[in-house]
Amino acid sequence: MAYGKAKGSNPLRELNVLVADEDAFMARILGDILRALGVHTISVADSFADARMLLQRMEVGLLITDWVYSPDRPGGWSLIDEVRQSKGRPKPDLPIILCTAYTELPRIIEGRDKGVTEIIAKPIAPVQVLHKITSAIYRQRPFIVSGGFTGPDRRRHRHDWASLERRSGKMLEQSEIDAVMAPQRGSAQVS
Amino acid sequence: MSEEKWLAEHGGALVKMAEQALESRLTEYEGTLPALVSDIKAALASGDRKIAFKQAYALSSRAGTLGWPHISLTAKWLRQALEDDNAAAAGPIPTILAQCLELMLLKGYKGNHPEAQKLVDEACVMLKLKGYALA
Numbered sequence: 493m494a495y496g497k498a499k500g501s502n503p504l505r506e507l508n509v510l511v512a513d514e515d516a517f518m519a520r521i522l523g524d525i526l527r528a529l530g531v532h533t534i535s536v537a538d539s540f541a542d543a544r545m546l547l548q549r550m551e552v553g554l555l556i557t558d559w560v561y562s563p564d565r566p567g568g569w570s571l572i573d574e575v576r577q578s579k580g581r582p583k584p585d586l587p588i589i590l591c592t593a594y595t596e597l598p599r600i601i602e603g604r605d606k607g608v609t610e611i612i613a614k615p616i617a618p619v620q621v622l623h624k625i626t627s628a629i630y631r632q633r634p635f636i637v638s639g640g641f642t643g644p645d646r647r648r649h650r651h652d653w654a655s656l657e658r659r660s661g662k663m664l665e666q667s668e669i670d671a672v673m674a675p676q677r678g679s680a681q682v683s
Numbered sequence: 684m685s686e687e688k689w690l691a692e693h694g695g696a697l698v699k700m701a702e703q704a705l706e707s708r709l710t711e712y713e714g715t716l717p718a719l720v721s722d723i724k725a726a727l728a729s730g731d732r733k734i735a736f737k738q739a740y741a742l743s744s745r746a747g748t749l750g751w752p753h754i755s756l757t758a759k760w761l762r763q764a765l766e767d768d769n770a771a772a773a774g775p776i777p778t779i780l781a782q783c784l785e786l787m788l789l790k791g792y793k794g795n796h797p798e799a800q801k802l803v804d805e806a807c808v809m810l811k812l813k814g815y816a817l818a
Contacts (some may be wrong), residue, residue, distance in 0.1 A: 502693065503686035515741040517712055521748060523807070524708055529703035593744040615747030618701030622694050629688040654692070663759075 502530040512543040512557040525618050547582040554588045576607040576642040585635045587628040595664045607643020613666045616656045720784050736765040753799035
């Protein structure tokens with residue numbers, strides 16, 4: 493991806509972001525934050541159908557989404573599944589940031605295993621938005637398509653799973669979410 | 684200069700601008716909370732758990748973004764009480780929590796208001812007595 497055509501300019505200017513959230517309030521807030529961070533092209537969808545249409549029609553460089561589900565497909569088919577299982581447009585390796593208030597450990601693991609690139613806990617903090625965009629776009633992990641998993645490499649730092657397990661069912665803090673999501677240093681390149 | 688380096692260097696100023704943008708929006712959005720509580724109450728009264736759940740989720744995240752932790756937490760408990768696994772045992776709890784939320788907003792218990800804390804504590808006791816594991 494080519495960013496910052498003019499040397500020394502904000503690379504986020506070149507980014508085309510789709511925000512998908514069924515709560516229009518949250519989508520607008522995210523839009524405001526992105527605009528202030530310098531993103532010029534922001535599209536907003538408040539339903540699965542709108543988001544899917546925009547993803548198919550536009551060249552989106554980053555999807556920021558809450559858990560947005562298809563009303564037509566049973567079994568919790570989300571926008572994340574729609575992207576990761578896509579055979580054409582959108583590209584399945586599109587960076588996805590899940591922005592959610594469901595921060596219980598099983599939901600975070602579900603997001604990771606569905607192939608999200610990063611997770612932001614609501615309420616949204618602008619600093620987290622910038623950190624996660626930077627990580628999702630400029631520190632991309634190898635993209636894996638294998639054995640029922642499609643998404644960025646899930647290999648992790650060693651961390652205290654026991655303490656996280658004890659918190660199963662409880663809401664996780666952003667730092668704990670990051671521990672679940674953080675890639676292992678020096679992971680091998682996988683094509 | 685790499686993109687990442689540029690953002691590391693200028694990110695602080697960008698975040699400050701984003702925080703200002705967020706701040707200026709928040710006052711506008713405060714006014715949307717009572718309508719959400721009304722929607723929840725109406726949905727509960729008509730037995731539409733799905734709408735009540737959706738609006739409780741929205742209320743929880745909006746209140747959190749506004750920096751109103753007690754309303755956010757109470758709305759989250761309401762959302763949890765409406766989840767499929769808990770619905771049968773919830774009884775009157777969702778309605779009580781919705782009334783609790785309405786009271787907090789009517790009284791203008793913003794931010795860390797001590798009266799809101801009292802209401803949350805009472806709701807917490809009630810939920811614990813019902814056997815809820817509170818997050």
